[in-house]
Amino acid sequence: MASALMAAALCSTSCTLAKPIVCAVTMPIYVLSHSDVCGCRPEGAACAFLIVSAVGAAGGLVTGIISDINLLTGDVADPIRNLHDPFATNTSEGSFR
Numbered sequence: 001m002a003s004a005l006m007a008a009a010l011c012s013t014s015c016t017l018a019k020p021i022v023c024a025v026t027m028p029i030y031v032l033s034h035s036d037v038c039g040c041r042p043e044g045a046a047c048a049f050l051i052v053s054a055v056g057a058a059g060g061l062v063t064g065i066i067s068d069i070n071l072l073t074g075d076v077a078d079p080i081r082n083l084h085d086p087f088a089t090n091t092s093e094g095s096f097r
Contacts, residue, residue: 015063015064015065015068015079016065020060021057023085024053024054027055028049067079
């Protein structure tokens, strides 16, 4: 069931559906790749992964709604620009460099 929902969301052109799922995966990769989690206990790393994943999903939901509004009003040519970035819409620059 979860795989079917994920496939449907990722095949959709709607950023409101797809962006929270994508950002729940990419946000921990961005954050944890720039931090030192090797020195902490495995439980701490797992907890950090879950928290950062939740923040990425929440940020992706908000910016996904904004990106869909931009698409509906005709403000953007590329609807999936910055799909991986939880804090950037499809009209803004990426927040991770």
